[in-house]
Amino acid sequence: MSSLIPAVMVPAFIPSPSQGVWHVFGLPIRAYALCILAGIFVGYWLGRRRWVARGGSAPVLADIMFWAIPFGLVGARIYHVVTDAELYFGEGRHPIDALKIWHGGLGIWGAVGFGALGAWIACRRAKVPFLAVADAMAPGIALAQVFGRFGNYFNQELFGRPTTKPWGLEISPEHRPAGYADFATFHPTFLYEAVWNLGVVALVILVDRRYKLGHGRAFFLYVAGYTAGRAWIENMRIDTVNHFLGLRLNVWTALILFVLSVAAFIISAKRHPGQEDISTGPAAGKPTPTEQPTDAEQAVDEAPKVDADEETPDVSPAESSTEAPKVEVKNGSESDGARD
Structure with missing residues (x-):
């Protein structure tokens, strides 16, 4: 007796998220921000x-990131608004939307x-x-971008051309x-x-482990590696952006930064081989070493100190008096001492 096993239809695409915002106690929690x-x-x-x-010192790096992270968030928004100004300014647009990050x-x-x-x-x-800070943070920046890109997934934005591949992304009609x-999948x-x-x-990480990259080379390698991929991925996207000489603006940016980073x-490899030493000085949370004292200064420092408050021991007149120098008598004459 044979049994029928119903076939399970597996969708041949990546489904869109059912929602990208959750409300907790009336407050919107957005997946984009969480990413x-x-x-x-x-x-x-x-x-x-x-x-x-x-x-390096972890507290020192934390202080530096206290500056870098806010600057980065503000700069990210400024770049977007400047390069896509038509989305926020002009007839029928609302400039206040430029603040809705x-x-x-x-x-x-x-x-x-x-x-x-x-x-x-x-x-x-x-x-x-x-540059030592930039080298340390370079792979971390790329890793942060991995998580950030999933914010685009929840927002259903920045996808590419239509495709029927099994890994195509389903996009809602709106x-x-x-x-x-x-088209349903992209x-x-x-x-x-x-x-x-x-x-x-x-x-x-692997190249740095092998060659001990320093003086900005780990950061430059990150920029070159990222922009090489961004150039061809950017060309696949169909969102409306500004073009220059037939290419998307971000493609030109990626190409220029790739050349500059290489x-x-x-140049850094030729001029500054090796790595900076950050195990001493301010990078390690230690004061900058001062100059070595001269021999005269060191002698003064090592001389015994006399406390001005200490009493001078009493000395009797007899004890304080000294014998007059004796002078050899010649020709029967004496001298009480040297003459002026």
Whole structure:
């Protein structure tokens, strides 16, 4: 007797999230914000481990990140608003929407650029080598981007061209761009970039472990690795953006930064081989060593100190008097002492 086993239909695509906002006690908890916060946390965690492993002080790095993270968030939003100004300014637009960061719209270029500016200011104040901080944080930045890209998934944004591949991403009709209403599944460019960034994390860590990258080379390697992938992934996207000479603006940005980062890597390798020593001085949470004292200064310091408050012992006149020097008598004459 044979039995019938009903076939289970497995959808050949990645489903969209059922929701991206949850309300807790009347407050909206947005998946996009949670992904950004998770990225910041894991990125800092990885960077902190690398910084401490090189001899740096964890509290010193925390103080630097206190500057870098707010700068990065503000810069990410500024870059997005400036490069997509038509979404917020002009007829029928609402400029106040430029402040609604929870709706999405953070540019990684602005995040890294402004974040680096904030870190540089903090490093100048603390007298810590900025490029050493950048090297320690480089793979952590890429790891933070992995988590951040899943915020795009929950917002159903920044996807690629239509596709019938099994890994195609289902997009709800209200989120499909004009001209694509009849297509249901699209390239999950958020996932492509997340996987690529995981590769960048591994690349920077492995190369750094092998060659001890310093003076910014780990950071330059991260930029080169990320932009190489971003250029082709960006070309797959169909969201409305500005173009320049037939290419999306972000493609041009990726190409230019790739060239600059490779050049910076080569120049740094030639001029500053090896790594900075951050196990001493301010980077390690220790004061800057002072100059060695001269021999005369050291002699003065080592001389016994006399307390002015101590009483001078009493000395009797008899004890304090000294014998007059005796002078040899010649020709029967004496002298009581040397003559003036």
